[in-house]
Amino acid sequence: xxxxxxxxxxxxxxxxxxxxxxxxxxxxxxxxxxxxxxxxxxxxxxxxxxxxxxxxxxxxxxxxxxxxxxxxxxxxxxxxxxxxxxxxxxxxxxxxxxxxxxxxxxxxxxxxxxxxxxxxxxxxxxxxxxxxxxxxxxxxxxxxxxxxxxxxxxxxxxxxxxxxxxxxxxxxxxxxxxxxxxxxxxxxxxxxxxxxxxxxxxxxxxxxxxxxxxxxxxxxxxxxxxxxxxxxxxxxxxxxxxxxxxxxxxxxxxxxxxxxxxxxxxxxxxxxxxxxxxxxxxxxxxxxxxxxxxxxxxxxxxxxxxxxxxxxxxxxxxxxxxxxxxxxxxxxxxx
Numbered sequence: 539x540x541x542x543x544x545x546x547x548x549x550x551x552x553x554x555x556x557x558x559x560x561x562x563x564x565x566x567x568x569x570x571x572x573x574x575x576x577x578x579x580x581x582x583x584x585x586x587x588x589x590x591x592x593x594x595x596x597x598x599x600x601x602x603x604x605x606x607x608x609x610x611x612x613x614x615x616x617x618x619x620x621x622x623x624x625x626x627x628x629x630x631x632x633x634x635x636x637x638x639x640x641x642x643x644x645x646x647x648x649x650x651x652x653x654x655x656x657x658x659x660x661x662x663x664x665x666x667x668x669x670x671x672x673x674x675x676x677x678x679x680x681x682x683x684x685x686x687x688x689x690x691x692x693x694x695x696x697x698x699x700x701x702x703x704x705x706x707x708x709x710x711x712x713x714x715x716x717x718x719x720x721x722x723x724x725x726x727x728x729x730x731x732x733x734x735x736x737x738x739x740x741x742x743x744x745x746x747x748x749x750x751x752x753x754x755x756x757x758x759x760x761x762x763x764x765x766x767x768x769x770x771x772x773x774x775x776x777x778x779x780x781x782x783x784x785x786x787x788x789x790x791x792x793x794x795x796x797x798x799x800x801x802x803x804x805x806x807x808x809x810x811x812x813x814x815x816x817x818x819x820x821x822x823x824x825x826x827x828x829x830x831x832x833x834x835x836x837x838x839x840x841x842x843x844x845x846x847x848x849x850x851x852x853x854x855x856x857x858x859x860x861x862x863x864x865x866x867x868x869x870x871x872x873x
Contacts, residue, residue: 545614546598547647551621553581553592554631554639556762556770559743563594570770573610574601580651591634597650614646621645632772636761636790666712666739666749674739675796676752678732685789688774696773705734708763708771711748712739718800733796752795761790 550563557566560579567573577599583592601607613622622644631639668674686693687700694700702714715737722729739745751758762772775789 545611545646547650548596548598548614549645549647550594550596551643551645553594554642554762555634555636556632557594558583558592559747561743563596567596567598571606572602572604573598573607575599578650595647595651610644614644617646619645631770632761632788636759636788638788664741666741666745668739673795673797675733675735675799676793677734677796678791678793679729681730681732681791682775682789683730684775685791686774687771688786689771693774701732701734704763704771709748709760710740710742710744711736712745713737733800735799748793752793756794758793759790760793761788 553563553566557563558581560581563579563581564576567576575598577597579597580595581592582595583590585591601611610622610624623641624644625641631642633639681696685696687696687704688694696704698717698719701717705711705714713736715735717735718733720731720733722731739749748758760773762770773789773791775787777785777787779785
């Protein structure tokens with residue numbers, strides 16, 4: 539198709555999870571659906587039967603000369619004011635509750651709503667201003683062993699490099715300085731926890747919404763994310779059902795505030811040095827614990843005979859021992 543589009547504006551009735559801002563909708567149209575160049579976007583939050591959702595009004599600058607873009611234009615033109623459902627069986631989006639969203643619903647528009655805002659992606663994100671009292675680190679309480687990143691065709695393991703890419707590019711939160719992994723014993727299993735430390739936070743709407751939810755709700759679940767200029771990624775895992783068949787299942791990661799971040803290691807220390815220092819500190823703590831227990835045992839050995847002797851040798855109490863007045867007659871202890 540040429541730049542003169544049959545339909546210049548349309549509405550996406552309900553936006554999938556991860557696409558609720560002007561920048562994310564622009565990315566959805568231009569880089570995921572490959573419909574063309576977006577001129578402006580208006581995102582609104584609405585409620586249906588008490589359930590909030592986001593809807594988007596999109597004005598196209600031009601359409602790409604592709605089969606998918608041509609098909610969408612023809613469907614919108616033919617449908618008029620009726621809706622058009624675009625299905626994605628092998629490439630699902632997700633509803634806010636995490637369930638697969640296999641289709642998007644479109645409606646052609648005669649004109650954009652008033653006060654539409656042109657959507658442009660900033661070339662260089664500014665740094666979010668944080669005070670010394672603001673939290674700057676987050677953590678993921680549990681990273682399932684089977685979790686991976688699905689791009690519609692392949693599943694990639696969630697390595698530290700991929701997790702960093704997810705946070706920096708997919709979620710557009712900022713620049714990661716380091717990620718600390720800790721294995722924790724939870725009942726009968728070992729759980730991998732990740733602590734994410736930032737060099738800086740981006741100054742954008744994604745960070746504003748992310749930090750606001752962690753400050754108010756305490757956590758945020760991530761089921762999928764879209765990297766600008768690349769495909770949408772979803773978190774996937776494996777499940778062995780009752781019939782013994784391994785199936786793909788949706789996974790998610792929970793992000794929380796890390797109020798007590800671990801200080802960064804001294805510059806120049808390598809992994810072997812850090813490991814040796816950690817072992818030394820662990821042994822030092824164990825030695826101190828053993829020393830404390832020995833002192834407690836020694837103290838108990840000294841104090842116990844004194845208590846026993848007082849009980850056995852003191853005899854019955856006389857009237858003077860019951861007197862609770864001092865030499866000048868003032869009360870020194872209440873009965």
